[in-house]
Amino acid sequence: MENTSYQPLYPLNKTNYQIVDGEPDITGWAVINEAGNTIGSVNDLLFDPQSNAVRYLIIKLSHELPSVADKLVMIPIGIAHLHTKEDLVILPNLHLDQFSALPIYIEGEVGPNTEQLVREVIGSPAALRMEETIISFDQQEFYRHHHFDREKFYRRNPNL
Numbered sequence: 001m002e003n004t005s006y007q008p009l010y011p012l013n014k015t016n017y018q019i020v021d022g023e024p025d026i027t028g029w030a031v032i033n034e035a036g037n038t039i040g041s042v043n044d045l046l047f048d049p050q051s052n053a054v055r056y057l058i059i060k061l062s063h064e065l066p067s068v069a070d071k072l073v074m075i076p077i078g079i080a081h082l083h084t085k086e087d088l089v090i091l092p093n094l095h096l097d098q099f100s101a102l103p104i105y106i107e108g109e110v111g112p113n114t115e116q117l118v119r120e121v122i123g124s125p126a127a128l129r130m131e132e133t134i135i136s137f138d139q140q141e142f143y144r145h146h147h148f149d150r151e152k153f154y155r156r157n158p159n160l
Contacts, residue, residue, distance in 0.1 A: 006112050009046040031089045038062050058105050072105040074118050076147035
């Protein structure tokens with residue numbers, strides 16, 4: 001994959017970046033799936049300083065997940081959403097194989113190949129839709145994908 005001008009993402013806890021007033025600091029919150037099973041906890045957030053936007057949740061996967069290594073992974077912010085009333089982050093029901101296949105998050109080593117791999121592993125919510133293969137990585141175009149819809153994330157789901 002060609003990369004002409006990749007701008008690195010930064011962990012929130014290593015910067016002076018501030019959460020916008022009115023939005024919760026979700027660091028440390030439990031992450032559960034739609035069935036209520038524990039997935040892990042929010043370890044940090046990765047943000048794009050070029051647009052001042054959070055792009056990924058860094059999730060510390062629970063050692064209780066069967067056959068999934070205890071590791072940090074990147075989840076695009078638009079995949080998850082906040083619980084309506086409780087301080088919880090809800091992830092869709094991803095298969096255990098998907099959690100296993102996600103690359104380990106290593107601070108300072110995130111690049112276009114890592115981001116593309118995360119997208120490929122997670123896939124589309126509509127499992128029948130094929131994702132386009134990215135030949136040339138245009139970072140801003142990449143973030144227009146529904147996986148990075150921040151509005152969806154911060155909108156508390158009324159069905160929970």
